[in-house]
Amino acid sequence: MSLIATDHLAVRLGGREVLHHIDLSIHAGEIVTIVGPNGSGKSTLLRAILGVVAPSKGRVTRQAGLRIGYVPQKLHIDPSMPMPVTRFLSLPERQTKARIAEVLARVGVPGVAAQDMTTLSGGQFQRVLLARALLSRPDILILDEATAGLDQPGTAAFYRLIEDVRRELGCAVLSVSHDLHVVMSASDRVICLNGHICCAGAPHVVRAAPEYRALFGHGTGGALALYQHDHDHDHEDHAHAG
Amino acid sequence: MLDDFLLRALLAGLMVALAAGPLGCFVVWRRMAYFGDATAHAAILGVALALGFALNLYLGIMLVALAMAMTVAALAGRGWAMDTTLGVLAHSALACGLVAVSYLPGVRVDLTSYLFGDILAVSRADLGVIALGAGAVLALLAWRWRPLLTATLSEDLAHAAGIDPARERLVLTVALAIVVAVSLKIVGALLIAAMLIIPAAAARNLARGPEAMALGAIALGGLSVWGGLQLSLAQDTPSGPSIVVVAAGLFLATTLARVALQKRSTR
Numbered sequence: 001m002s003l004i005a006t007d008h009l010a011v012r013l014g015g016r017e018v019l020h021h022i023d024l025s026i027h028a029g030e031i032v033t034i035v036g037p038n039g040s041g042k043s044t045l046l047r048a049i050l051g052v053v054a055p056s057k058g059r060v061t062r063q064a065g066l067r068i069g070y071v072p073q074k075l076h077i078d079p080s081m082p083m084p085v086t087r088f089l090s091l092p093e094r095q096t097k098a099r100i101a102e103v104l105a106r107v108g109v110p111g112v113a114a115q116d117m118t119t120l121s122g123g124q125f126q127r128v129l130l131a132r133a134l135l136s137r138p139d140i141l142i143l144d145e146a147t148a149g150l151d152q153p154g155t156a157a158f159y160r161l162i163e164d165v166r167r168e169l170g171c172a173v174l175s176v177s178h179d180l181h182v183v184m185s186a187s188d189r190v191i192c193l194n195g196h197i198c199c200a201g202a203p204h205v206v207r208a209a210p211e212y213r214a215l216f217g218h219g220t221g222g223a224l225a226l227y228q229h230d231h232d233h234d235h236e237d238h239a240h241a242g
Numbered sequence: 243m244l245d246d247f248l249l250r251a252l253l254a255g256l257m258v259a260l261a262a263g264p265l266g267c268f269v270v271w272r273r274m275a276y277f278g279d280a281t282a283h284a285a286i287l288g289v290a291l292a293l294g295f296a297l298n299l300y301l302g303i304m305l306v307a308l309a310m311a312m313t314v315a316a317l318a319g320r321g322w323a324m325d326t327t328l329g330v331l332a333h334s335a336l337a338c339g340l341v342a343v344s345y346l347p348g349v350r351v352d353l354t355s356y357l358f359g360d361i362l363a364v365s366r367a368d369l370g371v372i373a374l375g376a377g378a379v380l381a382l383l384a385w386r387w388r389p390l391l392t393a394t395l396s397e398d399l400a401h402a403a404g405i406d407p408a409r410e411r412l413v414l415t416v417a418l419a420i421v422v423a424v425s426l427k428i429v430g431a432l433l434i435a436a437m438l439i440i441p442a443a444a445a446r447n448l449a450r451g452p453e454a455m456a457l458g459a460i461a462l463g464g465l466s467v468w469g470g471l472q473l474s475l476a477q478d479t480p481s482g483p484s485i486v487v488v489a490a491g492l493f494l495a496t497t498l499a500r501v502a503l504q505k506r507s508t509r
Contacts, residue, residue, distance in 0.1 A: 047398065050398060050401045050402050051401050052397065052398055068402045070399060070403075072396060075395070075399070077395065078271055078273070080270045080271055080446055081270075081271045081394070081455075082446065082450050082451050082452060083395075084450060087451050087452065087453075091388060091391055091392045092388045092389055092392040092400075092405060093388070116450070136403070142402070
């Protein structure tokens with residue numbers, strides 16, 4: 001039984017079909033990474049899985065009682081709303097002080113409990129968002145470019161943390177990322193998205209492919225490399241969206 | 243004891259402050275200030291309809307306010323920029339209401355009392371309706387507090403937690419319509435939005451958490467009602483505007499206090 005499955009999912013936004021023919025399923029404990037160029041529908045796919053946008057065709061099935069820990073790309077908190085970290089972590093469910101202290105320590109920001117959310121640095125903010133996602137004891141963590149605002153070392157540290165946390169909790173991880181070279185090593189499966197699923201597979205399968213060596217053999221260009229790979233193969237049925 | 247019109251006025255005002263405080267916080271957090279204005283201005287149209295069709299006044303106002311709030315919610319994000327949509331709707335509703343009132347045959351409608359409130363004319367029956375309305379709004383907000391806060395922070399986070407943001411918006415819309423209906427006698431259609439926004443904004447200056455801000459808005463709203471009534475009695479000024487003047491004074495005071503505190507902490 002998969003945690004989340006999509007069946008011939010299509011999503012239209014503003015009259016444009018952003019996603020079509022998406023069939024994917026995520027199983028317990030799996031790490032799945034979605035990569036693709038801007039406008040490829042990565043975030044839309046996550047939003048469809050979360051139930052924020054309704055499918056125009058097909059459907060999304062979630063396991064009954066599935067607990068989702070969602071870490072958004074960014075979160076704007078209106079300055080008119082005072083929001084200490086402790087209070088933020090108690091939304092929507094009340095949490096004990098001890099549990100909040102424990103989870104903040106786990107994500108590496110033990111000292112921020114009393115601070116207002118708006119005073120946190122980018123890295124601290126993302127860790128607090130992760131802490132909040134962990135508090136629901138999720139079956140699956142969903143990360144939408146959760147490291148978008150972080151520098152390279154910050155990104156690497158953040159993904160190491162995700163891997164550690166996943167080992168402890170045994171939850172599945174579905175992430176959307178450009179930082180393929182960081183995420184790739186831990187992913188069970190990589191899904192390359194460009195309106196539809198261009199290609200997908202276990203990293204070692206992909207790694208064995210000559211294209212992959214050509215693309216990833218040279219160190220840091222991971223994200224860029226797969227980006228190119230995505231544009232390499234031909235699509236007769238649709239034009240590439242920028 | 244409730245025979246004393248001053249006591250009735252104070253009680254009515256305090257009850258409105260009790261409901262408007264926390265609701266006003268959501269209006270501020272969600273940047274719905276104009277939304278509140280549009281709904282409140284529609285109240286005059288409600289008065290005209292209620293008088294014209296011999297409906298209960300509160301019911302008429304609530305129905306029109308609800309219709310207005312729903313219209314605004316439905317139009318949000320379509321076509322015009324939101325402030326333009328709200329500007330069109332708010333002023334059209336007010337103008338239509340004023341024109342409609344002038345058509346009412348026979349009755350001489352005291353427009354001033356609907357536009358600016360007439361808290362000293364609150365009857366025991368009014369008091370009952372206001373208590374019912376304010377109680378309903380408080381209960382509604384207390385019941386949905388956490389989902390409301392979550393949906394206000396981020397609709398995506400709400401969805402991920404199994405909360406439907408559209409339902410929470412509806413809760414606020416209904417609460418707003420009720421508050422508009424019960425506040426009309428207290429501060430009047432033109433100043434209802436002030437009772438929502440000013441105490442909440444003043445409380446923001448002092449509060450460190452959302453609950454503290456809601457409680458602060460209640461306290462400052464209550465203080466404004468009490469102070470406004472005193473001012474009105476002492477100076478023979480109109481009661482509704484006097485309440486709002488006191489609220490504005492409190493906003494100014496808390497803002498200065500915040501600035502002073504920040505200066506001290508950075509020094």
